[in-house]
Amino acid sequence: MLTSIITFYIFRCLDEDRKIEYKAAVKIQSWFRGCRVRAYLRYLNKMVIFIQKWWRGYRSRRYFRKMIQKRWRGYYVRKYIHNYYALKKYLEAISVNNEIVRNELQEYTKMKENEEKRKDLEKKEKEKKYQARKMHYLLSTEQIAGIYNSPFRKSPDPMELLLRKSKPLSHRQQQMKSPFTYELYDWPACKRPLTFSTAQPLPPIGRQKPQGPFRDTAEVLRQLLFFFLYCYKNVFFIPFLPFSSYHKNEKYDPSIHRSGKYGQETYGVKHFREVQPKKWVADKVSHCKN
Numbered sequence: 525m526l527t528s529i530i531t532f533y534i535f536r537c538l539d540e541d542r543k544i545e546y547k548a549a550v551k552i553q554s555w556f557r558g559c560r561v562r563a564y565l566r567y568l569n570k571m572v573i574f575i576q577k578w579w580r581g582y583r584s585r586r587y588f589r590k591m592i593q594k595r596w597r598g599y600y601v602r603k604y605i606h607n608y609y610a611l612k613k614y615l616e617a618i619s620v621n622n623e624i625v626r627n628e629l630q631e632y633t634k635m636k637e638n639e640e641k642r643k644d645l646e647k648k649e650k651e652k653k654y655q656a657r658k659m660h661y662l663l664s665t666e667q668i669a670g671i672y673n674s675p676f677r678k679s680p681d682p683m684e685l686l687l688r689k690s691k692p693l694s695h696r697q698q699q700m701k702s703p704f705t706y707e708l709y710d711w712p713a714c715k716r717p718l719t720f721s722t723a724q725p726l727p728p729i730g731r732q733k734p735q736g737p738f739r740d741t742a743e744v745l746r747q748l749l750f751f752f753l754y755c756y757k758n759v760f761f762i763p764f765l766p767f768s769s770y771h772k773n774e775k776y777d778p779s780i781h782r783s784g785k786y787g788q789e790t791y792g793v794k795h796f797r798e799v800q801p802k803k804w805v806a807d808k809v810s811h812c813k814n
Contacts, residue, residue: 653690656683660692 602608664670664684672684 652683652686656686656690657693660687660690663687 662670662672664673664680669675670684670687672681672687674681
């Protein structure tokens with residue numbers, strides 16, 4: 525009995541010690557594992573910070589490299605290739621030159637318009653003067669008033685005054701063309717009629733016999749005449765007798781397309797694929813397929 529109690533007490537103490545040791549071991553393991561996990565997390569955080577720092581530095585360096593290159597290229601181009609101030613000065617000079625050219629063109633246009641108007645006025649004046657000289661017979665006299673000098677007018681017509689100032693055309697001048705027709709369009713007026721050239725004519729071509737082995741002209745013409753007579757008799761007057769025995773005694777000439785080297789062809793006379801061994805060149809028949 526006492527032995528069993530002692531044994532039970534011993535086992536109970538051992539069990540309590542085992543539980544205390546187990547709790548201590550769990551606590552030590554949890555602390556160690558926590559330290560290890562926290563160290564690993566610190567390591568991960570450190571690596572993440574390092575990667576982010578490296579990546580952000582790379583992006584920043586690339587951005588600033590591009591920005592510096594862009595700024596430098598822009599500066600170089602603006603200073604040495606496309607100078608802004610030189611281009612501005614050039615454009616200002618071009619605008620000034622354009623204004624000068626535009627003003628000159630406007631002046632030139634006005635001058636041409638005035639010249640055209642002056643030419644039109646001169647043309648009309650010349651036409652009026654020519655008509656006045658041509659119709660000088662309509663001038664009024666002391667006895668008979670002209671058509672331009674009506675008694676119902678207070679002053680004579682301007683055409684009447686022009687008729688008084690102009691001289692009549694002569695008979696020869698009335699037959700000729702108006703001398704102002706060419707001058708109206710700035711063409712040179714013809715003062716005298718056109719004349720042809722009075723140069724010496726060329727000498728006649730000498731009818732000498734040409735050099736070389738040429739036959740006499742009379743002989744050639746004689747042979748041509750004989751040839752035409754022969755054709756006239758033997759070609760143009762051959763009677764056409766399709767249903768008579770005119771060609772009965774003539775020998776038949778076989779056609780080139782119907783005859784060959786080995787005799788007359790059988791195409792169109794006999795069977796199309798008739799076999800004739802007598803006309804074979806070789807002893808065997810070729811069975812080639814096309």
